[in-house]
Every structure is written in structure tokens, then in C-alpha cells.
Amino acid sequence: MTAVNRSIFDSVFSSSDLLFDDVEGYLPAVDTVAALEILKRWMAPKDQLYAPTDDVLRAAEYLRFFEDQLMAWYTDEFRLHFNKYAVPMLYVNERHADQQENARYIAQISNTLHDAHKHYFHPLTYLELSDDITDCFQRSFNALVCYSLPTPFFYRSLKDYFRCFPIISDYTTSIPICEGFYVAGLRDTVERALAETAVVEMEIHIKEQYTAEWALSVLEHFESWLTHHLTASLEALLGRKSQFRADLLAIGLGLLGNLRTNELFDIVVDYPDSTPALDDIKRCLRTPTERAKVVNSFQIACVKRLLHPGANTVDIVVAYLNTIRAFMILDPRGVLLAKISRPIRRYLKEREDTVGVIVAGMLGTDDTDLKVLHEELSQHGNKYAQNSHGEVDDLKDLNWCPDPIDAPLDFKHVGRANDMIGSLLSLYENKDVFVREFVVIFANRLLESEDYNIDQAVIHLELLKLRFGEQELLNLDIMIRDIAESKRVNSSLHGKSMEINTSSSSRPSTLWGGFNAKILSRLFWPNFNDVPFLIPQIIKDQADKYSQGFEKLKQGRKLRWLNHIGSVKVELELEDRSLDFVVTPEQASVIELFQHQPRLSLLEVTNQLQAKSDLALRAIRFWVSKGVLKDHGTQEDVFIVLERAEEKTNVNGGVVESFSSAAIQSTEEASSEEMRVYWSYIVGMLTNLGSMPLDRIQSFLRMLVPQDNPYTRSQDELQLFLDLMVEEEQLEVSGDGYRLKK
Amino acid sequence: MKVRIKEWNAVSIWHWNVSEDEVCGICRVHFDGTCPSCKYPGDDCPIIIGKCNHSFHMHCLLKWLELETSRGLCPMCRQPFQTLGEDEVITT
Structure with a gap:
């Protein structure tokens, strides 16, 4: 006990050391009445503690005759004494805002109670009282303490105190204080305050140490912290071993689970780097309520951060894939996944470009995060394809087990967690949407390739066949075959092939080498919008010759030219420069017109091309943007050839049309x-x-x-x-x- | 200005030399498509034009002619089916 504390109590109880003065005037104990009087006089609370005299000891031998009477009197006595001297020490007028003062108040209470206990119980140690009586007195003392303490106020102050002297870092100062309360029978109250403080400290620890730490499992660290720091300190404070570690661990896991649940969206986005965190969450999730909370908070985060018009479709699909994989770690049965994926799926389905994004990802066309789809397609191929329709329970499956109890009504077994493509394809009721998208993409690619190169397309097709089935992709098959066939026809018409047509006279030997064609089977390609316009006469002659050659080669068949599709390599020789371009047929046709007349109005171009004016205008704009043509300036819609490059022409200003602009219907x-x-x-x-x-x-x-x-x-x-x-x-x-x- | 066209990559579609909207009288599939037993159109699934001016997918017609009940008649006009020679021209 500190010196300060002693000075406070000296006035009441004085020193706690025993004094061995003979109290004057004690009578020899001759009868019970006298003995009772002697004992009473010795026991009456005084400022000092006195050791019993021989008289007292002798009188104590008569104790059994008046035990009840003596103790009843002593109980009254100590109550009066306690009320008079100790109670004022327990009260303060208001709550201490200052931590220091609050600490002093708590220490004061603890010391008062400690000393009171010591003094009031001092005489009892010399008397051989029966157990009942001792217990009774003990209870009276505890009851008095409880009654006298302003309990809610005291409890708050106690918690404030522990906040100031944390259990973990500062527990040594608190030990004697706690002990003071324990002897006064306030163990329950203190334990409660300690428990609450421990939980608060745990929460702080978890928040400070583990927030956004996903790359490592924190559970082990938390458990060791709990054992070596929190539990150890608590045991020292409580002065005994206790069973609370399991309870604390349970609470701690709940808190950690809570933290991770709130972070879940970011964790999922961070997948696979955050896998350890997911394992942690899995251990923290124990009750249905917690699971429901996970679903709820994740859904809210999704709506807020993912499923809005500002998010890129690629990002949403990537997030969805991550969600699938992450939730399969959390809950391998797939119930949680089934619940949370529904809004994402619904939203993805609403987006117009979802199919395109998925298809592009599968083909690995652009370098987005969705390349994983392409990798999966090339690696696993048909691993999952077989039972892609198997949504009904397989009666022969020996490992069959019923749906989990908390599964939603339309729950489907998610046995194929890694089947990312499968889960994306299942967004739509049938695969037709994807197949149609494939047809468009393949058509664009095949038509763009200049050298009839189909290797890449064939590889992709083979991979896709494993997933979608041969029959569904028949169109693609035919399209690729068309290109291969076109190559053969093209080379034989150009006389490069020796296999057919021995009589050289019948071969259109005048066919110009620069004219190549692709011949398509129209029913199996996407619809081509008809865009009428005239191509230059020399090219038209070539096309006619080509048609004649084809009709000779393939009996009974004819060609119809799609003038607006294809590509043209042109070289423009101007006075001061020569330029190379790869352009669309209509752009080539337009610039060809300017070869003959360096100055043309839009109307003249439209008439000569026999095209719609917007088509002509678009082609002219293209050339203007390339710095080949120029607005006449004074006359509206008249364009002239820019024979000499102008320094400050708005070369990059115009709108450059993309290549196959809507040649193929969307x-x-x-x-x-x-x-x-x-x-x-x-x-x-x-x-x-x-x-x-x-x-x-x-x-x-x-x-x-x-x-x-x-x-x-x-x-x-x-x-x-x-x-x-x-x-x-x-x-x-x-x-x-x-x-x-x- | 001189425009030199160095290369022209054109695209065309082929069709059988019959009216474009006509379908095979047996399988009701477009001539430019395939008969039910074929996968690839064009060379693999040719059409056959009779002297009676009725056209069919060759495979469809051959199957029909194999049947005894057909008695070698054109399924449309019930005249004996004869193919059009190479040089003959259909008169429509």
C-alpha cells in the first residue's frame, strides 16, 4: 500500500500493525457476562489493531455460550463504524473526467475496502467461531459494501480506470487494486469490468493489427496474442487460472469475422492474393447469422461498388469470377455463392456487352484480365463440357448428398467450382447468344485476314468445339472452310495451281494478280448489310473476269460481289509526296474518282458512285483527315485534292473511321x-x-x-x-x- | 494525283444458278444450304436440275429415286426425272 493511501486511512484505522498494550481495567473472566463484556470491549472497532490479552483469550473460552449474541452485537458495531468512517470515502460528487483523478478514486476505494476488511476481520482470527457464524459475518460485510457503494457509478469509473491502465500493457499497477476489491467481495463486478475491457482491447488490437492484412493468415497470430498477452494479463489480474480463454477466443473470432466481413468485397477483388484471409473468414463463420451477414454486406458492397453503370463490364466479369472462386473457399457447398451471385448474374445479363466481353476473353483477343478465360479454354478444354446439361440429380452418383439445409429453392450443385467459363455461360438460358457472337467475331477476323490465314481461327474453333459441341459451331466450321476453299479457288484462278484446268486458253489469263477474293457461303455467315455503290471500272472488270473463272471452275454456281467488304491497298502519288494506305473499298473508290477530277462536289461523288451521300461523305472525311483531300473553303461540300501538303492542315482532326464499319450486322x-x-x-x-x-x-x-x-x-x-x-x-x-x- | 491500286481484296458470296429464293422441293432447305445429311454446302452438297426444270439437292433426289415407289419420277411433276446436260440452259 502506498504512503499516500496510508495517510488517508490513518485517521480512520491508523496503522495496521499490531500493538501489544495491555488494555487497562480488564476484569478476570469469571462468568459469561463478564467474558462477553471483555470480548466486546476488545472487539469494538478502534483506530489501532490490538493483539488479544490473556484476559481476552481466557474470555474467548466462554465463547460458545454467547457466540450469537456477541456476533450480533459486533455486526451492529462494525456497521456503525463503517458507515461513519468508510462510507464517506466511497462517494464522490461527480464522475471524474480526469483519468488521473479517476484512478486515484478507484485506488481510494480499493484501499478503504481493503483496510476495512483487515480491521473488521482482525478480532475474528483469534476467536474460534463456528463456520456458520463466520460466513454470516462475511456476508454481512459484503452486503454492506455492496449497499454502500454507488454501484453503477463505481462500475463506470472502474471501466474508465481500465481504459486508462490497459489490461495488457499496464496490468501490474492494477493488481493490488483489484485485490482490494476481491477481499471486499466485489469479484463479480471487477470480473465483469475486466471482461468488457478485455473485449474492447481485443477489438482495438484486431482493428489495428489485422485491417487489410490479407496475405497471411492472422488467426494464429491472434491466438498466440490471446494466450501470451491478454489471457496472461487477465490471469494475473484475477489472481487465478480461469476458463475464460475459450470464451475470449470465441468472441475474438466473432470480431475478426466481423472485420473481414466488412472487408470482404476488397478481399474478393484482391483474390487470389487474399486467399489466407478467406481461410480465416471460413474459420470465423460459425453461426447462420454470421453467414447471413456475410451475404448481406457483400451484396450491399456489390451494389454500391460494382453493379453500377460506371463499372467496366470486364471488371464486373472479373469480379464475378473472383467471387466464385473466393466463395468456394468460404463455403465449398456453394450455398453462399448461390445467394450472393444472383444479383451479379442478373446485372451482368442486363448489360449489353457482356456476351461480347466474355467471348473476347475466351478468344483472348484483347489483353484484358479476362485472358484467364482463354487460358482455361486452352488448358481444360472439355474437362467440364460433358455434364454441362446435367442439372438434374444423377441417380447413379454414389457421392450424392442432399442440398444443404440453408440452400435457396433453386439451388444447383456447384460441383465445378473452377469451371469459370461454365459459370459464365450459364448466365444465359442457352448458348445461342454466344454462338451468334462467335459468328460475328470470326466473320470479322476471317474477312480481315489478307492472306487467307486460318490457322489461328482453326485453333480457336477446335477449343470452342470442346466446350460448345460440334453441332452448335457448324457455322464457324463452314466459314473457315469457305476461306480455305477461297484460297484454293483464288490461286487456281491466278494460275498458280496446276491441278485443274489444263487448257490455258480457257483460263482468264488476264486476271490481274492484285485482285483476290473471298467466296462465302452466304447462309452461314452473318447477314451483310447491303451497301450499294460502284467500284472503279478496272476493278469491276477484274471482278467480272473472276466471276467467269469461278463459274467455269464450279459448274452451276455464280458469284455476287459484296462491294463494301474487303480491303484495298492504294498508293497515292501527289506532287510532293507519295502515300500508302490500306483502306476500305468505298474509300478507295472515292479517291479513285479524284484521280480524274481534282475538284469534286459531294453531289458529284454521290452520283458517280451511285451511293448514299452519307457513305460518300464518310469516305471523303477519311481522306480529309489523312490530309489528301481538303474542303474547298468557299464552296460548300466541294473538295479538292491537296497536291502539296499544307503545314498546318488539320491532319489528325477529322474522325477516322474504323475499318469494317458496320459492314456486318451487329x-x-x-x-x-x-x-x-x-x-x-x-x-x-x-x-x-x-x-x-x-x-x-x-x-x-x-x-x-x-x-x-x-x-x-x-x-x-x-x-x-x-x-x-x-x-x-x-x-x-x-x-x-x-x-x-x- | 495518281491513284495506284496495289491490291484489292474483295469479298463475294456464291449461289447456285437458280432463283435465289427457291428451296429444295424435298427437304425444303435453301439450295445454298445443305441437304439434311450434309455438313458443308457447295461442292459437298451439289444440286441437280432436271429437264422438267425442277431442282433438288442431289442427295435428296438420289434418296428419293432409290425408293421403289418413286419409279424414277420427279417428285414434283411426276415426269421421268432426267438431269439437264452440261450445255443445256434452263428456260424459265
Whole structure:
């Protein structure tokens, strides 16, 4: 006990050392009454502690005759004494804002109670009281302490105190104080305060040490910290071994789980670097409530940070893939994944470019994060393809087990966690959307390749076949074959091949070597928008010759030229420079016109090309942007050739058209175009039934269209088509449905 | 200015020398497509034009002619089916 504390208590209890003065006037104990008096006089609380005299000891031998009476008196005595001297020490007027003062207050209470206990129990140590009586007195003392203490106030102060002297770092100062409370029977209160403080300190520790630490598992570190720091300090403070470590660990795991749950979105984004953190979360998740919380907070984070128009589709798909893999670590049964992936999937489905992004990723065309899809496609190939339709339970599966108890209604077994492509493909009801996208991409690529090179396409096709099946990709097969066949035809028409046509006279020997063609099977390629315009006469002659050659080579077949598709290499010789370009046919045709007349108006170009004016204008703009043509300046829509490069021409200013600008219909356009097949069915049903909502039309089409060429379009596609029909004034919207326009 | 075209890569589509919208009278598939038993159009799945001016996928017609009930008749006009010679021209 410190000197300060002693000075406070000296006035009440004085020194705690024993004094051996003979108290004057003690009578020899001759009878019980006298003995009682002697004992009373010795026991009455005084400022000093006195050792018993011989008289007292002799009187104590009569104790059994008046034990109850003596103790009843002593209890009253000590109560009075306690109320008079100790209680004022326990009260303060208001809560101490200052930590120092609060600490002094706590220490004061602890010392008061400690001393009070020592003094009041001092006489009892010399008397041979029965256990009942001792217990009773002990209880009276504890009750008095409890009653006298301003409990809620004391409890708050105690917690404040522990905040000031943390359990872990500063527990040594608190040990004697705690002991003071223990002897006064306040163990429960102190333990409660300690427990609460321990939890708070744990929380701080977790927050400070483990936030955003995902690369390593922190659980081990946490457990060792708990054992060596928190538990050790607590045991020292409580003065005994206890079973609280398990409880603390449970609470700590909960807190850690909480922290990680809130961080989950970032953890998922960080996958696979954050795998250890995911393992930690898995251990922290024990109750359904915690699992529900994970789902909830992750969904909220997703909506806030991912599923909004500002996010790139590639990023969303990448995040979705990460989510799949991360949640399969968290919950291998896939229940959590099933729950959280639903909003992401729904959102991805709504995005227009999702299919394109996935397809591009699978083909590895652009260098995005989705390259993983391409890698997976090339590595695993058909590993998962077989049971891609196997959504029904396999009755022969010996490892079958029922759906988890908390699984949502439409839960599907996610046995193929690593099947990223599969999970993306399952976004849509059927694979047709992907196949259509493949057709467009392959068409663009095959048409762009200048040297009939199909190696890359063949490799991709083979990989895709493993995943999608041969039959679905027949179109691609034919497209590639068309190009290969075109190469053969092309070289034989140019006389490079020896196999066919021995009579050299019949061969169109005048075919110009620079004219190459690709010959397509039209039904198997995407629809080509028809863009009419005239190509230069010399090229047209070549094309005609080519057609003649083809008709000779392939009996009974004819060619139709798609003038607007293809590419042209031109060299422009101007007065001061010569320029090389690879351009589209219409751009080449336009510049060819300027060869003959260096000054042409838009109208003249349009007339000579027999093209629409926007096509001509776009081609002219291209040349203007390249610094070959120039606005006349004074006359509107008249362009002149720029024979001498102007220094300050707005060379890069114009809009440079991308190459195959909409030569091929977008999938969307094409699918609406294909939907026209079903138009007669729709007209039929609307004539009979009047106005019908979208979903009924959809289900009717499913039923009505003959099964040999079943109706497989999604409702979205149908809606696009119907909206197109509304635009074309064939249909009108009435209430919640469509009806024929009268 | 002189424009020199160094290379012209054109694209064309082929079609059988019949009216473009016509379909095979047997399988009802477009001539430029394939008959049900073929995979690749064009050389692999040629068409055959009869003297009666009816055209079919060759495979479709051969299958039909193999049947006894066909008695070698054109399925459309029930005249004996004869193919058009190389130099003959269809008159439509």
C-alpha cells in the first residue's frame, strides 16, 4: 500500500500493525457476562489493531455460550463504524473526467475496502467461531459494501480506470487494486469490468493489427496474442487460472469475422492474393447469422461498388469470377455463392456487352484480365463440357448428398467450382447468344485476314468445339472452310495451281494478280448489310473476269460481289509526296474518282458512285483527315485534292473511321432480323387473341413453333423484336401488352 | 494525283444458278444450304436440275429415286426425272 493511501486511512484505522498494550481495567473472566463484556470491549472497532490479552483469550473460552449474541452485537458495531468512517470515502460528487483523478478514486476505494476488511476481520482470527457464524459475518460485510457503494457509478469509473491502465500493457499497477476489491467481495463486478475491457482491447488490437492484412493468415497470430498477452494479463489480474480463454477466443473470432466481413468485397477483388484471409473468414463463420451477414454486406458492397453503370463490364466479369472462386473457399457447398451471385448474374445479363466481353476473353483477343478465360479454354478444354446439361440429380452418383439445409429453392450443385467459363455461360438460358457472337467475331477476323490465314481461327474453333459441341459451331466450321476453299479457288484462278484446268486458253489469263477474293457461303455467315455503290471500272472488270473463272471452275454456281467488304491497298502519288494506305473499298473508290477530277462536289461523288451521300461523305472525311483531300473553303461540300501538303492542315482532326464499319450486322440487329421468321406466328396469335403481354407471346411461341426447328429466343430478344415492330408501325403497345396496329 | 491500286481484296458470296429464293422441293432447305445429311454446302452438297426444270439437292433426289415407289419420277411433276446436260440452259 502506498504512503499516500496510508495517510488517508490513518485517521480512520491508523496503522495496521499490531500493538501489544495491555488494555487497562480488564476484569478476570469469571462468568459469561463478564467474558462477553471483555470480548466486546476488545472487539469494538478502534483506530489501532490490538493483539488479544490473556484476559481476552481466557474470555474467548466462554465463547460458545454467547457466540450469537456477541456476533450480533459486533455486526451492529462494525456497521456503525463503517458507515461513519468508510462510507464517506466511497462517494464522490461527480464522475471524474480526469483519468488521473479517476484512478486515484478507484485506488481510494480499493484501499478503504481493503483496510476495512483487515480491521473488521482482525478480532475474528483469534476467536474460534463456528463456520456458520463466520460466513454470516462475511456476508454481512459484503452486503454492506455492496449497499454502500454507488454501484453503477463505481462500475463506470472502474471501466474508465481500465481504459486508462490497459489490461495488457499496464496490468501490474492494477493488481493490488483489484485485490482490494476481491477481499471486499466485489469479484463479480471487477470480473465483469475486466471482461468488457478485455473485449474492447481485443477489438482495438484486431482493428489495428489485422485491417487489410490479407496475405497471411492472422488467426494464429491472434491466438498466440490471446494466450501470451491478454489471457496472461487477465490471469494475473484475477489472481487465478480461469476458463475464460475459450470464451475470449470465441468472441475474438466473432470480431475478426466481423472485420473481414466488412472487408470482404476488397478481399474478393484482391483474390487470389487474399486467399489466407478467406481461410480465416471460413474459420470465423460459425453461426447462420454470421453467414447471413456475410451475404448481406457483400451484396450491399456489390451494389454500391460494382453493379453500377460506371463499372467496366470486364471488371464486373472479373469480379464475378473472383467471387466464385473466393466463395468456394468460404463455403465449398456453394450455398453462399448461390445467394450472393444472383444479383451479379442478373446485372451482368442486363448489360449489353457482356456476351461480347466474355467471348473476347475466351478468344483472348484483347489483353484484358479476362485472358484467364482463354487460358482455361486452352488448358481444360472439355474437362467440364460433358455434364454441362446435367442439372438434374444423377441417380447413379454414389457421392450424392442432399442440398444443404440453408440452400435457396433453386439451388444447383456447384460441383465445378473452377469451371469459370461454365459459370459464365450459364448466365444465359442457352448458348445461342454466344454462338451468334462467335459468328460475328470470326466473320470479322476471317474477312480481315489478307492472306487467307486460318490457322489461328482453326485453333480457336477446335477449343470452342470442346466446350460448345460440334453441332452448335457448324457455322464457324463452314466459314473457315469457305476461306480455305477461297484460297484454293483464288490461286487456281491466278494460275498458280496446276491441278485443274489444263487448257490455258480457257483460263482468264488476264486476271490481274492484285485482285483476290473471298467466296462465302452466304447462309452461314452473318447477314451483310447491303451497301450499294460502284467500284472503279478496272476493278469491276477484274471482278467480272473472276466471276467467269469461278463459274467455269464450279459448274452451276455464280458469284455476287459484296462491294463494301474487303480491303484495298492504294498508293497515292501527289506532287510532293507519295502515300500508302490500306483502306476500305468505298474509300478507295472515292479517291479513285479524284484521280480524274481534282475538284469534286459531294453531289458529284454521290452520283458517280451511285451511293448514299452519307457513305460518300464518310469516305471523303477519311481522306480529309489523312490530309489528301481538303474542303474547298468557299464552296460548300466541294473538295479538292491537296497536291502539296499544307503545314498546318488539320491532319489528325477529322474522325477516322474504323475499318469494317458496320459492314456486318451487329448480333442484335441480326437477331431481330432472324426473328422475322416468327412474325407470322405473332400476327396469327394477335389476330385471334387481341392484345397480349410479352411473356404470353413468348410462351405461345414456345408452344406453337414446330419442334424440328424450335423457338429458342429469350424474352429479351423477343422484346427487342416487338419494339422494332412497334417502330415499324406494325404493332402498337396497349396497356401491358402488344396488339396489331389497325 | 495518281491513284495506284496495289491490291484489292474483295469479298463475294456464291449461289447456285437458280432463283435465289427457291428451296429444295424435298427437304425444303435453301439450295445454298445443305441437304439434311450434309455438313458443308457447295461442292459437298451439289444440286441437280432436271429437264422438267425442277431442282433438288442431289442427295435428296438420289434418296428419293432409290425408293421403289418413286419409279424414277420427279417428285414434283411426276415426269421421268432426267438431269439437264452440261450445255443445256434452263428456260424459265
